[in-house]
Amino acid sequence: MEIHNNIVFRSFKEGDYETCREWWKFWWGSFGAEPIRRGFLPKDERCYIIEKDGIPVASTFLILAYDIPGLAWTTYLVSNPKYREKDRRHLIETLIKNVEKEAEKYGVLQLFTVCGDKHMSDIHKNLDWEMAPARHEAFKYLTDNLKKIDKNYGKKS
DSSP states (O other): OEEETTEEEEEOOTTHHHHHHHHHHHHHGGGTOOOOOGGGSOOGGGEEEEEETTEEEEEEEEEEOSSOTTEEEEEEEEEOTTOOOTTHHHHHHHHHHHHHHHHHHTTOOEEEOOOOSHHHHHHHHHTTOOOOOOTTOOOOOOHHHHHHHHHHTTSOO
16 A cells, blocks of 8 residues: 555455446446456456555556566546546556556566547556557457356356
C-alpha cells in the first residue's frame, strides 16, 4: 500500500470486487455489457484500487501471461461514477503508473491494454504508451466454460 497526500494505491480488500461490479453496471450497462466475473480477474494482490480521502476512485487489474513471463495486461479499468472531482484524471493516471511499477516487480517487459474510449486512449498516450488502432479487435465468451466457472465459484455473477 502506498499513501501520498491522502491518496492510497492498494490491492483489493474485502468488498472491493462488489464495488467494481456496481461501477461496471453503471458504465457498461447502457450498452448491455455485464460486469466482469470474478473468475476473469487475477488474485487480489494484482487487483488494484486508488482512493482519495478514503473514497475509492478507480480500479484496474494486472493479468500476467502464463507462458510468456515478460508479457502482461492491465485491463477492465473502471472508475467510480460518483467521483467527479477535478483530480479524477490525475488519479486514474496515478493508478496506471503504479500498476506499471507493480508489473516491473513481476519482471514484465511489455504491458498491453484495451482503451474503450477516447479518454482512456488519451490517458495512456500521455503516459507514453504506444497506441495501436484496434478496429478489428474481438473477443468471444466460451459459454460452456463460463458455466463451469460459475459453478466452481458457487454462484452466478
